[in-house]
Amino acid sequence: MTQAMHLILIVEDEPALRNILRALFEAQKFRVVEAATAARGEIEARTHKPDLMLIDLGLPDGDGVTVIRRVRSWSAVPIIVLSARTMEVEKIAALDAGADDYVTKPFSATELLARVRAALRRNARREDGTSVWIFGSVQVDLARREAHGQAGSIHMTPLEYRVLERLVRQAGLVVRQDQLIREVWGPDRQGDTRSLRVCIKNLRNKLEPDPRRPQFLVTEVGLGYRLRAEQLPQTDGS
Numbered sequence: 233m234t235q236a237m238h239l240i241l242i243v244e245d246e247p248a249l250r251n252i253l254r255a256l257f258e259a260q261k262f263r264v265v266e267a268a269t270a271a272r273g274e275i276e277a278r279t280h281k282p283d284l285m286l287i288d289l290g291l292p293d294g295d296g297v298t299v300i301r302r303v304r305s306w307s308a309v310p311i312i313v314l315s316a317r318t319m320e321v322e323k324i325a326a327l328d329a330g331a332d333d334y335v336t337k338p339f340s341a342t343e344l345l346a347r348v349r350a351a352l353r354r355n356a357r358r359e360d361g362t363s364v365w366i367f368g369s370v371q372v373d374l375a376r377r378e379a380h381g382q383a384g385s386i387h388m389t390p391l392e393y394r395v396l397e398r399l400v401r402q403a404g405l406v407v408r409q410d411q412l413i414r415e416v417w418g419p420d421r422q423g424d425t426r427s428l429r430v431c432i433k434n435l436r437n438k439l440e441p442d443p444r445r446p447q448f449l450v451t452e453v454g455l456g457y458r459l460r461a462e463q464l465p466q467t468d469g470s
Contacts, residue, residue, distance in 0.1 A: 237377075238352055239262070239281075240257055240262050240265070241273070241282035241284070242257075242286050243268075243285065243288060245269065245288065245290075245291055250266050256344070268292075270296065270299045273296075284311075284348060284352060285312070286312050287299060287331075290317070296326070300329040306414055310351035311330060311333075312332060312333045313333070314344070315337060316336070316337040332351050333347050333351060363376075365461045365462070367439040367448045369381050372439070374397055374400060386439075388435070388438060389434075391416065392438075398415055399457060400459060407456050413425070416428075416431075
């Protein structure tokens, strides 16, 4: 099987710590993007659409809570705070702003990796805990970012996985085009329906028995797309 490596955005002003985090994540086959300021963090989030953000609260040009709030206004990306601030009120403020988890410095590398993997799994699964989906003879594991069919492994790009993840979260329901564009490409690309259509076409070519007559990734004319696929129960106990 092929795996599209998750992209992690690290927003941290200490170069030494950024280097440690980059080495830690790259050793685990994650891709990494870095930002040293709040302003740069927002730019990188919009540009790269990471699968997870790791952010410090004490940044030189602003508070990380503000960055969290702004990113959360247009993206559902998992956000983990990594901060030396230990007061409960500060943790609550970060979580209320939209952070998913809070890790206090100094941290255990093993614990941080576990928190990151858990956040990525939660993001990939629906409320029922399902991450594996069936499209005819094709099986896609969104948590592992792997896909295979009768002919073997199927390569999907990180962008294609992000679109598919958004559709899975609302499987059976209409997902509007503007919502998909905002969450996958970012608010700056609002109205870029061409990129979305190209991505949907590529997904159909890889997942549909007959891409010209889609059974699973269905167009709702004038609205958006609806995902029709079978799900497998979660069996790994996590």
